[in-house]
Amino acid sequence: MTYEKYLYLYNHGKNVKVKVRNYKKDDFSELIKIQEESFPPPYPSDAWWNEEQLTNHVMLFPEGALCVEVDGVLAGSMTGVLVTFDPAHPEHTWEEITDNGYIRNHDPNGNTLYVVDICIRPAFRKLDLGKWLMQSMYEVVVHKDLDRLLGGGRLPGFHKVADRMTIEEYYDAVICGEWKDPVTSFLLRCGRTPVGIATNYLEDEESHNYAALMEWRNPFKEVK
Incomplete structure (x- = not known):
């Protein structure tokens, strides 16, 4: 193709x-x-x-x-x-x-x-x-x-708040729009939806090695 x-x-x-x-x-x-x-x-x-x-x-x-x-x-x-x-x-x-x-x-x-x-x-x-x-x-x-497009989104804003928020709290705040993250907020604007948090995903000091696993499901298929 x-x-x-x-x-x-x-x-x-x-x-x-x-x-x-x-x-x-x-x-x-x-x-x-x-x-x-x-x-x-x-x-x-x-x-x-x-x-x-x-x-x-x-x-x-x-x-x-x-x-x-x-x-x-x-x-x-x-x-x-x-x-x-x-x-x-x-x-x-x-x-x-x-x-x-x-x-x-x-x-x-x-x-x-x-x-x-x-x-x-x-x-x-x-x-x-x-x-x-x-x-x-x-x-x-x-x-x-x-079935889907899938990928891990960096969470480079996490290092700024890691002393007062857990990664789960940061992730939830980004997903609901209370906090903006340079990468994961962009993925949300592109139509990607959250799957969960990936640990030790990539050597990334800013994200403390975490990533937001994000997908886009094929709207023409029933994905189990």
Whole structure:
């Protein structure tokens, strides 16, 4: 399946042409540059995408390798992998469910599209491109007749209140809108719904290694 979608978004007094499509080998150097811009030092450079990971994305599951262009400039990407998810046993880490971003565990018969990564170039973050990429992944879920889109959302605001709130209290406050979190509040605005708290999900000092497990269920399927 080849994915390609066009839309126009308002930016600084004019509409700009936006294209969402599958990324390919010719995009690799720019995708790595976007990671570098989005996660500058002290973020470790070995945590950015590398060519082997990106090659696996386009070879093993090209339908889950999406990028977005603004007036022909690559502005961000989102990557997914198919997994078999059992809601009765939701425990996992980012590293194990995504094969540390290499997705060699991609399951063509999986029931769930799992979000490996989403990244938007800082200069383009006011255009809601992350939301449009998420919407595009929902369309992949429907097209492939999957049960859901699933992923762990960081909770980077937690470290500011960890001395006076438990992670459960913080999570509940974010979900009900009493507290805004930079990542998980964004996922809620994208239509994702809470599944629970993932412990030791990712080495992340700001989130104290926690994540909010968030899903979007296929509205055309009865998901058990």
